[in-house]
Amino acid sequence: MTDxxxxxxxxxxxxxxxxxxxANRLKIVGLLAQQPYTVEQLAAxxxxxxxxxxxxxxxxxxxxxxxxxxxxxxxxxxxxxxxLDGMAHGLLSRETLPAxxxxxxxxxxxxxVLHDLLLPDGSLKIIPxxxxxxxxxxxxxxxxxxxxxxxxxxxxxxxxxxxxxxxxTLRRELVxxxxxNREAGVYWxxxxxxx
Amino acid sequence: MTDxxxxxxxxxxxxxxxxxxxANRLKIVGLLAQQPYTVEQLAAxxxxxxxxxxxxxxxxxxxxxxxxxxxxxxxxxxxxxxxLDGMAHGLLSRETLPAxxxxxxxxxxxxxVLHDLLLPDGSLKIIPxxxxxxxxxxxxxxxxxxxxxxxxxxxxxxxxxxxxxxxxTLRRELVxxxxxNREAGVYWxxxxxxx
DNA sequence: TAATTAATTCGATAGCTATCGAATTAATTT
DNA sequence: AAATTAATTCGATAGCTATCGAATTAATTA
Numbered sequence: 001m002t003d004x005x006x007x008x009x010x011x012x013x014x015x016x017x018x019x020x021x022x023a024n025r026l027k028i029v030g031l032l033a034q035q036p037y038t039v040e041q042l043a044a045x046x047x048x049x050x051x052x053x054x055x056x057x058x059x060x061x062x063x064x065x066x067x068x069x070x071x072x073x074x075x076x077x078x079x080x081x082x083x084l085d086g087m088a089h090g091l092l093s094r095e096t097l098p099a100x101x102x103x104x105x106x107x108x109x110x111x112x113v114l115h116d117l118l119l120p121d122g123s124l125k126i127i128p129x130x131x132x133x134x135x136x137x138x139x140x141x142x143x144x145x146x147x148x149x150x151x152x153x154x155x156x157x158x159x160x161x162x163x164x165x166x167x168x169t170l171r172r173e174l175v176x177x178x179x180x181n182r183e184a185g186v187y188w189x190x191x192x193x194x195x
Numbered sequence: 196m197t198d199x200x201x202x203x204x205x206x207x208x209x210x211x212x213x214x215x216x217x218a219n220r221l222k223i224v225g226l227l228a229q230q231p232y233t234v235e236q237l238a239a240x241x242x243x244x245x246x247x248x249x250x251x252x253x254x255x256x257x258x259x260x261x262x263x264x265x266x267x268x269x270x271x272x273x274x275x276x277x278x279l280d281g282m283a284h285g286l287l288s289r290e291t292l293p294a295x296x297x298x299x300x301x302x303x304x305x306x307x308v309l310h311d312l313l314l315p316d317g318s319l320k321i322i323p324x325x326x327x328x329x330x331x332x333x334x335x336x337x338x339x340x341x342x343x344x345x346x347x348x349x350x351x352x353x354x355x356x357x358x359x360x361x362x363x364t365l366r367r368e369l370v371x372x373x374x375x376n377r378e379a380g381v382y383w384x385x386x387x388x389x390x
Numbered sequence: 391t392a393a394t395t396a397a398t399t400c401g402a403t404a405g406c407t408a409t410c411g412a413a414t415t416a417a418t419t420t
Numbered sequence: 421a422a423a424t425t426a427a428t429t430c431g432a433t434a435g436c437t438a439t440c441g442a443a444t445t446a447a448t449t450a
Contacts, residue, residue, distance in 0.1 A: 010225075014218055021216035022438075023209055030205075030296025033289075038327070039397060044304035052439050054398055072326070073396055073447040084286060091283035094228070101225025109239035129419060130425080131267070132233070217408075234427060247409050249428055268417040268426055324449060325395080 008090040010100040012064075016087050019063035024048065025056045032066060032079035039075055110136040124164045127173075135177065141170065142179040145189040156180075156187050203285040205295040207259075211282050214258035219243065220251045227261060227274035234270055305331040319359045322368075330372065336365065337374040340384040351375075351382050 008016065020026060024046055031037055031045065039057065043050045057077055060066040064083040068075050090096040113136040117125050128134050144159050145151065151159075160167040174180040180187050203211065215221060219241055226232060226240065234252065238245045252272055255261040259278040263270045285291040300306075308331040312320050323329050339354050340346065346354075355362040366382075369375040375382050 010221065014216070014221055017212050017215040017221070020212040021209070024438085026205065026209055026212070026292075027296045027299050030292045030294070031299060033292040033296075040395095041304045041327075044307045045299050048438095049440060050397065051399080051441080055438075058398090070447095074327070075397060084292075088283045088286035091286075092280060097221075097225045097228040097279075099225070101222045101229075104222050104226060104240050109236045112239045132236075132269070219408085235425095243408095244410060245427065246411080246429080250408075253428090265417095270427060 005086055005089065007093055007096050007099070008087055010102075013087070013090070013096070013100055015063045016065070019059050019065055022056070022059075024052075025060060028053070028056055028060065029065065029079060029084075032077060033081075036069075036076045036078040039077070042077075110139065113137065114140050123162060127164055127166060127169055134173065138170075138173055138177055138179055142174060142189060145180065145187075147189045147191045149188060151187045153185050153187065200281055200284065202288055202291045202294070203282055205297075208282070208285070208291070208295055210258045211260070214254050214260055217251070217254075219247075220255060223248075223251055223255065224260065224274060224279075227272060228276075231264075231271045231273040234272070237272075305334065308332065309335055318357065322359055322361060322364055329368065333365075333368055333372055333374055337369060337384060340375065340382075342384045342386045344383060346382045348380050348382065 020029065027046060028042055031042065037045070039050050039053050042048075042057075043053045046053070057066060057068070061068065065080055066077050067080055068077050070076075113128075113133050117128060117133075117137060119125060124137065128137060141160070141163050144162070156171060157167045160170045164170060171180070175182050175187075178190070180189055215224065222241060223237055226237065232240070234245050234248050237243075237252075238248045241248070252261060252263070256263065260275055261272050262275055263272050265271075308323075308328050312323060312328075312332060314320060319332065323332060336355070336358050339357070351366060352362045355365045359365060366375070370377050370382075373385070375384055
């Protein structure tokens with residue numbers, strides 16, 4: 001346990017960044033970091049209309065960065081240091097950002113490559129020359145093999161035939177990428193390399 | 196010395212926040228936090244056109260958050276963890292945000308209040324009732340007194356007369372705010388309270 | 391009670407920007 | 421050399437938003 005306070009999620013991160021991504025709001029935060037201010041004072045300091053300041057403070061408040069306290073008939077705003085520190089700690093954690101991309105479909109690229117290259121019957125139009133695409137295709141083909149099972153060469157060719165007639169290239173490349181291992185004319189797929 | 200790496204200035208802060216203040220750029224950063232990607236891959240993962248990804252990466256690069264490395268004819272982008280950590284540390288420092296508001300004229304509010312209340316000859320239209328404004332006016336009047344010098348009551352009245360005929364109120368309020376001290380009918384202004 | 395005043399809300403507008411498609415460039419494969 | 425292809429650049433557009441002024445609300449002072 002390095003950190004106790006829960007890390008910010010992607011929504012919180014985004015509203016935090018959006019709140020800070022304006023020159024005048026950044027100044028407001030800078031001023032409130034030194035002392036609380038009323039709307040009117042901030043308006044005078046930044047040379048903006050009170051309605052504009054209200055708007056900015058609303059944005060900051062929705063991100064949890066400032067809070068208001070009614071005092072006589074002024075509205076005194078103060079910085080929520082805790083919220084700010086929480087965000088900074090979140091950024092320092094190695095888990096926060098990756099989590100923000102969690103809902104991204106990590107397989108999108110491969111799927112696109114395959115969609116472009118596969119015929120309806122599941123065979124390949126061509127064996128792509130480009131490294132990244134070739135790798136994506138090979139990874140797809142490798143799924144036709146059960147990990148651990150020993151395949152004689154004849155059976156390997158049979159399976160590869162379903163994808164492309166140039167089985168020699170496919171076989172060579174699969175071995176090259178270590179998606180298949182060969183020894184004494186027998187092939188097998190390594191057990192779950194790593195998800 | 197708590198921290199060695201120099202703290203970000205206001206420009207760097209703003210471009211950092213602007214760069215992060217977009218849902219798709221946040222996802223890009225999240226993905227690059229796990230491994231480098233090419234423009235094409237990111238486009239496939241986020242379901243956006245490559246030109247759009249290029250644009251986003253440019254914004255991130257200008258904020259110093261990512262860098263590109265040509266590899267064969269791909270452009271492989273990677274996250275600059277150091278830059279990100281630097282920003283997070285900057286946010287944790289108690290100096291960074293105040294510095295971002297440094298160029299704001301801290302006296303703007305008082306100047307505005309005085310401008311609204313002073314006649315051309317330097318006298319007050321009225322003595323404002325509202326606490327904050329009254330305080331601003333009193334602080335201005337207090338400048339007419341030299342710190343440390345002892346003023347007999349008669350001379351105090353003379354000076355206050357230049358601002359408003361109700362010198363009794365002014366005198367009472369100045370003492371109340373401790374901008375003037377009184378003892379045995381003699382007044383003096385405290386030495387430089389704190390700039 | 392009437393007049394002031396700080397703050398918010400609302401509607402309108404000008405300026406910015408995320409996104410796309412087309413054109414261009416640079417590198418690779420055939 | 422010709423064809424492919426990843427990436428960038430450019431121009432156009434739709435959508436967002438910072439800002440203002442006017443209207444409204446709530447609280448205070450006269």
